[in-house]
Amino acid sequence: MGKRQKQIRLWSIKALVAVAIVALGALMAWGFLAGRHEAAEEAESEQTIKVPVRVSSENGEPVIAVDAETQKRSGIETASLPSAPFQEQVRAYGMVLDVARLTELSNNYANATAQVETARAKLAMSQPAYERAQKLFNETHVVSQAQLQAAEAAFGTDQASLAAAQAQVRTYTATAYQEWGSVLGKSLVDGSPTITRLIERQDFLLQITLPPGVVLKTAPAKASIEVGKGGRAAITFVSSATRIDSKIQGVSFLYTAAAESGVLPGMNVLAFLPSGTSVEAAAVPASSVVWLQGRAWVYRRTGQDKFARMEIATDQPARGGGYIVKDMPKDAQVVIRGAQLLLSEEFRAQIQVED
Numbered sequence: 001m002g003k004r005q006k007q008i009r010l011w012s013i014k015a016l017v018a019v020a021i022v023a024l025g026a027l028m029a030w031g032f033l034a035g036r037h038e039a040a041e042e043a044e045s046e047q048t049i050k051v052p053v054r055v056s057s058e059n060g061e062p063v064i065a066v067d068a069e070t071q072k073r074s075g076i077e078t079a080s081l082p083s084a085p086f087q088e089q090v091r092a093y094g095m096v097l098d099v100a101r102l103t104e105l106s107n108n109y110a111n112a113t114a115q116v117e118t119a120r121a122k123l124a125m126s127q128p129a130y131e132r133a134q135k136l137f138n139e140t141h142v143v144s145q146a147q148l149q150a151a152e153a154a155f156g157t158d159q160a161s162l163a164a165a166q167a168q169v170r171t172y173t174a175t176a177y178q179e180w181g182s183v184l185g186k187s188l189v190d191g192s193p194t195i196t197r198l199i200e201r202q203d204f205l206l207q208i209t210l211p212p213g214v215v216l217k218t219a220p221a222k223a224s225i226e227v228g229k230g231g232r233a234a235i236t237f238v239s240s241a242t243r244i245d246s247k248i249q250g251v252s253f254l255y256t257a258a259a260e261s262g263v264l265p266g267m268n269v270l271a272f273l274p275s276g277t278s279v280e281a282a283a284v285p286a287s288s289v290v291w292l293q294g295r296a297w298v299y300r301r302t303g304q305d306k307f308a309r310m311e312i313a314t315d316q317p318a319r320g321g322g323y324i325v326k327d328m329p330k331d332a333q334v335v336i337r338g339a340q341l342l343l344s345e346e347f348r349a350q351i352q353v354e355d
Helices: 002-049 068-074 100-139 145-190 193-199 339-354
Strands: 053-058 061-066 077-080 084-096 203-209 222-227 231-240 252-258 268-284 290-292 295-303 306-311 323-325 333-337
Touching: 061 068, 061 339, 100 145, 100 193, 145 193, 145 231, 145 252, 193 203, 193 252, 203 231, 203 268, 290 339, 295 339, 306 339, 333 339
Parallel strands: none
Antiparallel strands: 053 061, 061 306, 077 333, 084 203, 084 268, 203 252, 222 231, 222 268, 231 252, 268 323, 290 295, 295 306, 295 333
């Protein structure tokens, strides 16, 4: 009886192992089929959402084909940018100067001027005293010779003090003219509001230097500098600079900028000086510009469903962002919304080709 039970138990174990093997095989087969089905669905899904955009080459330049439906869905818009007369501007380099030396000169000049007035006041007293003592000594001998000599010495000392104070004033005046030019030098001597505003930091002084080889017939009375992100601040002409920027070696001018502009001593800024020449150009908005390899580009429509990338110059920034472009093709339809999407699509197509 015991032997029979052992045989039954052994058959049961074998049956369970067989069932387990069959179940495992069925599970593996189901997993394989389910994986293939999922992969097929994923592939089908990728094909469904693929954007119908193609990049080809025309005349050696990439052209992006985008159908009307995709343009609408992606928000791609174009507009004609008409040409209009614009005041041509020269780009220059500006540096906000530290006027500590000018302030020091102003203080020294004021002290020297006060010393002159003091010396004059003393001389106005010692000269009559000496003349009176001399008259009394010569006519009545009421004044002794020692008293006369003392009055004469006081008179001579006051004369020397006045001469020294006047020489100091002349020295500071000459220094102001040599270091800061005739306009600021005269302003310092006269104590005009120009110097006062600079010393009190209501205005800041800038040295604007033209690029080497660039010459303007006359410096414009008004110009602008770039502040912040595409912002502009007005600057006012003062005079020609008394020295050039050693790094740039171009013609330099002095301008003032209001404290509200946000500039501070030591800052380097870009300046834009009207050249006096009017040019025909188109204003390209900032939303149209894309950057690639350090250069600025725009996309223009070359066909109903085609767009091509075109490089633009950036030497004439427009107020509020964007650029003034002189060589824009007439009646060109430029992308004003969605330019970055086109650039991304161009690169996506390149990646797909490489893959």
